[in-house]
Amino acid sequence: MKTVIHRASTRGFADHGWLKANHTFSFANYRNPERMHFGVLRVLNDDYIEGGGGFGTHPHDNMEIITIPLSGTLEHKDSMGNTGIIKKNEIQVMSAGTGIFHSEYNATRDKALQLLQIWLFPNKRQVTPRYDQLQLNPADRKNTFQQVLSPSSEDEGVWIYQNAWFHLIDLDSGKEGKYTLKDNENGVYVFVISGEIEVNGEKLSTRDGMGVWETDELIVQANKNAEVLLMEVPMQLN
Structure with missing residues (x-):
């Protein structure tokens, strides 16, 4: 088993006033040659957006983009004609493929929006762009792993063009979960949204991250x- 640990305090940080962004991996003005990606996991941004703030219309291509709101309300619009409101206990995915434009705003003026935005390199390029969002039942992750993303439209959660699986879990103090990898050539990136955990004896706190690979399970x-x-992803870039 191999591991890498990224403490919350070591992440890149940018304060744009309306946006306070923490970058686990190199992004925008944050450049760290030792933090470029974990396998096909390219971006893990932990964003705090003030009321009314947001990202104006901008392009993406050939990237799988996943957004998980942690609090507040996100307003989305894109060049495919999709408009939507995304809140906590929902997940949004876009396959940028041949190219899309979209905007993302805090839909409220008086409350902050917190979200995770995650980018994965796809295993198919130049696909027709697509969009999806899904409501999640928080009861389904109480002391158990709730699958929220997979490579197949026939499986649970949203799907993407990559051999990846995402799971959420809400653990009570003293409880544990055993995760078995779907593909033992993959790795798993563990991100602590809140609380304190141990992964195979390593202690992690709120917003810490840990990559694990060359194993078939973790506790x-x-x-x-x-x-x-938990984000299970291929370790080799396509």
């Missing part, structure tokens, strides 16, 4: 009540 144990996102 996540909560030292305090914890919300955790």
Whole structure:
């Protein structure tokens, strides 16, 4: 088993006033040659957006883009004609493919929006762009792994063009979950949304991240009540 740990305090940080962004991997003005990606996981941004703030219309291509709101309300518009409101306990995905334009705004003026935006390199390029969002039942992740993303439209959660699976889990203090990889050539990036956990004996706190690979399973144990996102991804770029 191999591991890498990214403490919350070591992430890149940008304060744009309306936006406070933490970057686990190199992004925008944050450049760290040791933090370029974890396998096909290219971006893990932890964004805090003030009321009324947001990203104006901008382009993407050939990237799988996943957004998970943690609090507040996100307003989305794109060049495919999609408009939507995304909130906590929902997940949004876009396959940018041949190219899209979209905007993202905090839909409220008086409350902050917090979200995770995650980019994965796709296993198919130049696909027709697509969009999807899904409401999640938080009860389905109470002390168990809730699958929220997969490579197949026939499986649970949203799907993307990549051999990847995402799971959320809300663990009570003292509880643990065993995660078995879907593909033992993949790795898993564990991100602590809140609380304190141990992964195979390594202690992690809120917003810490840990990559694990060359293993077929891992144990996540909560030292305090914890919300955790597990991202299983291929370790080799296509």
